[in-house]
Amino acid sequence: MKRRPRRSAPAVLTAAVLLVVCALVATVAIQTILGETPLITYRAAADALHSTRWADLVPLVAGGTAAVVGLVLLLASVLPGRPTVVPLRDEETTFDSGASRRSYRSTLRTAASDVDGVNAATLSLGRRKVAAVVRTDRTTTDGLADAVRVSLDQRLDQIAPEARPELKVKIKAARSDP
Incomplete structure (x- = not known):
């Protein structure tokens, strides 16, 4: 019997980030359905993405941050913690x-x-x-x-x-x- 600790901190952080992203997407979708001006328009997001190059600083930092966060979450899920x-x-x-x-x-x-x-x-x-x-x-x-x-x-x-x-x-x- 070696019970391991729950990985609640990484799970809560991941869930909070996903909740914020889903709430933003739902808000924009509802505003679009109601005919109001959304917080983020599709045209503005598409123009920003089309004008960005892979060699720019923003995509490199965002990609590196996403890779590090993903690696930390992967290690937190795979490596055993101290037994409780x-x-x-x-x-x-x-x-x-x-x-x-x-x-x-x-x-x-x-x-x-x-x-x-x-x-x-x-x-x-x-x-x-x-x-x-x-x-x-x-x-x-x-x-x-x-x-x-x-x-x-x-x-x-x-x-x-x-x-x-x-x-x-x-x-x-x-x-x-x-």
């Missing part, structure tokens, strides 16, 4: 199970914060790595990183992710006054 659900291992049953990245990070942050001497912990989840930054008021931090790593290892044993991440622990201690 972390798959969990389950040998006993055949059920697919997973945890959201937010709850996974929150659970690991709580495990790191529960260690004696830790004031606060922040975690960042990578594809294969969990990086914990732990803040403490201690001036001597001997063994604190190992204690946090052991606590995180125990929590990962309980959670049992499908791919066990590498743990990286960094301690930020308060500076001692001279």
Whole structure:
């Protein structure tokens, strides 16, 4: 189970551009049917297009922009995003199970914060790595990183992710006054 994020931003932008173009075409068509002067006349559009050359700056910029936007939209649709659900291992049953990245990070942050001497912990989840930054008021931090790593290892044993991440622990201690 590896749910991927929805590509809502590119879809919304594409839909908004198409909506504006369709609204403009519909407005011009309705104005023409009613016998009013349309916003964009066919004659003006045809004259502008016929007088434009391929080597002019406007067609080159418009074509380049359209190609870049199309390539970005194509890559957004083909390349996978970061999974929104972390798959969990389950040998006993055949059920697919997973945890959201937010709850996974929150659970690991709580495990790191529960260690004696830790004031606060922040975690960042990578594809294969969990990086914990732990803040403490201690001036001597001997063994604190190992204690946090052991606590995180125990929590990962309980959670049992499908791919066990590498743990990286960094301690930020308060500076001692001279």
